Amino acid sequence: xxxxxxxxxxxxxxxxxxxxxxxxxxxxxxxxxxxxxxxxxxxxxxxxxxxxxxxxxxxxxxxxxxxxxxxxxxxxxxxxxxxxxxxxxxxxxxxxxxxxxxxxxxxxxxxxxxxxxxxxxxxxxxxxxxxxxxxxxxxxxxxxxxxxxxxxx
Amino acid sequence: xxxxxxxxxxxxxxxxxxxxxxxxxxxxxxxxxxxxxxxxxxxxxxxxxxxxxxxxxxxxxxxxxxxxxxxxxxxxxxxxxxxxxxxxxxxxxxxxxxxxxxxxxxxxxxxxxxxxxxxxxxxxxxxxxxxxxxxxxxxxxxxxxxxxxxxxx
Amino acid sequence: xxxxxxxxxxxxxxxxxxxxxxxxxxxxxxxxxxxxxxxxxxxxxxxxxxxxxxxxxxxxxxxxxxxxxxxxxxxxxxxxxxxxxx
Amino acid sequence: xxxxxxxxxxxxxxxxxxxxxxxxxxxxxxxxxxxxxxxxxxxxxxxxxxxxxxxxxxxxxxxxxxxxxxxxxxxxxxxxxxxxxx
Numbered sequence: 229x230x231x232x233x234x235x236x237x238x239x240x241x242x243x244x245x246x247x248x249x250x251x252x253x254x255x256x257x258x259x260x261x262x263x264x265x266x267x268x269x270x271x272x273x274x275x276x277x278x279x280x281x282x283x284x285x286x287x288x289x290x291x292x293x294x295x296x297x298x299x300x301x302x303x304x305x306x307x308x309x310x311x312x313x314x315x316x317x318x319x320x321x322x323x324x325x326x327x328x329x330x331x332x333x334x335x336x337x338x339x340x341x342x343x344x345x346x347x348x349x350x351x352x353x354x355x356x357x358x359x360x361x362x363x364x365x366x367x368x369x370x371x372x373x374x375x376x377x378x379x380x381x
Numbered sequence: 382x383x384x385x386x387x388x389x390x391x392x393x394x395x396x397x398x399x400x401x402x403x404x405x406x407x408x409x410x411x412x413x414x415x416x417x418x419x420x421x422x423x424x425x426x427x428x429x430x431x432x433x434x435x436x437x438x439x440x441x442x443x444x445x446x447x448x449x450x451x452x453x454x455x456x457x458x459x460x461x462x463x464x465x466x467x468x469x470x471x472x473x474x475x476x477x478x479x480x481x482x483x484x485x486x487x488x489x490x491x492x493x494x495x496x497x498x499x500x501x502x503x504x505x506x507x508x509x510x511x512x513x514x515x516x517x518x519x520x521x522x523x524x525x526x527x528x529x530x531x532x533x534x
Numbered sequence: 535x536x537x538x539x540x541x542x543x544x545x546x547x548x549x550x551x552x553x554x555x556x557x558x559x560x561x562x563x564x565x566x567x568x569x570x571x572x573x574x575x576x577x578x579x580x581x582x583x584x585x586x587x588x589x590x591x592x593x594x595x596x597x598x599x600x601x602x603x604x605x606x607x608x609x610x611x612x613x614x615x616x617x618x619x620x
Numbered sequence: 621x622x623x624x625x626x627x628x629x630x631x632x633x634x635x636x637x638x639x640x641x642x643x644x645x646x647x648x649x650x651x652x653x654x655x656x657x658x659x660x661x662x663x664x665x666x667x668x669x670x671x672x673x674x675x676x677x678x679x680x681x682x683x684x685x686x687x688x689x690x691x692x693x694x695x696x697x698x699x700x701x702x703x704x705x706x
Contacts, residue, residue, distance in 0.1 A: 245401070248398070256474050257423055261419075266413060267414060270409040270410055338495045342487075
């Protein structure tokens with residue numbers, strides 16, 4: 229039983245319950261466990277989405293995710309951290325991303341989890357293409373996401 | 382498949398994976414799902430904790446939790462919300478509380494989840510007694526928790 | 535008649551979890567939480583100390599209330615220490 | 621030799637995912653990202669438009685970089701649109 233950082237980019241689905249148990253079992257001193265899961269939504273900008281294709285820059289992705297988790301660990305006292313991101317073809321309601329954080333205090337767990345997602349959204353080299361009834365469409369980055377990372381500094 | 386509010390106070394353990402799936406299956410339009418779990422820690426104020434006894438005020442608890450979720454729904458656009466709180470005798474590493482929130486946007490899901498926990502901590506009629514090697518001890522409320530609820534207004 | 539409940543450490547200290555209190559006490563009526571609190575505090579030293587304003591919270595009919603909350607017959611009033619769930 | 625990679629929509633628009641660029645081009649050397657960017661932009665109209673500063677982000681050896689980042693032989697440079705994961 230000891231704290232860990234687990235980062236993975238994978239095509240296959242992840243088992244949410246299994247990831248939760250690993251985090252929960254990693255310590256008896258962490259009273260707070262916060263998870264985030266991002267799911268493929270069926271609507272985006274009024275067009276009906278049937279699926280997503282996720283591309284990434286393999287040599288860089290793990291490096292960036294590791295740095296983001298290190299930054300979070302330097303801001304808050306955390307126990308274990310898991311980040312899993314899927315790539316390849318996904319369908320509506322599929323799980324895209326998992327972030328799990330344990331901490332002795334709930335505020336640290338909430339804030340570190342949100343921080344990791346905010347930076348993942350703007351720094352990690354993933355690109356989403358939507359499959360819609362009107363054909364494929366690369367998703368545009370949102371300026372509101374850039375704004376969120378600025379709010380942390 | 383439709384949004385729900387689920388609130389329960391129970392002595393038995395809850396199945397985290399089952400609660401997650403219910404939230405996930407409640408909508409195809411919510412891209413964000415945030416969960417919080419509170420666990421019994423083995424340390425509190427340097428005394429070794431072997432367990433917790435949780436007492437509550439049954440007639441009031443559900444009422445207060447329902448009001449807190451309604452407040453959260455009035456502040457953020459949320460999909461489904463689950464709040465489960467256990468009472469009775471708990472052991473180290475047991476699950477105490479589950480809060481799960483879905484939303485179209487991750488910031489709403491994070492903030493609503495934290496809001497619900499902050500108000501649960503200061504408004505919901507639960508009281509914890511720790512079982513330690515030095516005997517039983519009622520836990521004192523923390524002023525930092527009261528401060529957190531004030532920060533939301 | 536008022537139904538009065540006690541929870542948490544308070545319940546253990548005053549060794550009481552529930553009691554009934556007449557709404558009309560002699561020539562006066564317990565119109566507010568403050569008046570009920572005063573009557574209860576007179577029941578002993580520990581009652582006086584642990585039911586003090588600021589030490590014990592109060593709910594009337596399962597709603598968080600304050601000293602000036604009005605009381606009427608058949609109300610359920612609960613006194614308890616600051617809550618510590620979650 | 622520099623290894624240059626392209627990702628996302630940019631890769632599709634310029635129909636190129638990878639190419640090699642000589643560090644020394646005639647009488648000049650590509651000392652910075654800005655100089656490499658300029659050489660690449662000259663490869664065509666779409667290259668000019670979509671590799672423009674502010675439109676394409678750049679990473680040097682898998683680290684987010686900027687126009688004044690220095691380049692040396694065997695570096696891996698990647699250009700891509702703003703990221704959209706999560």
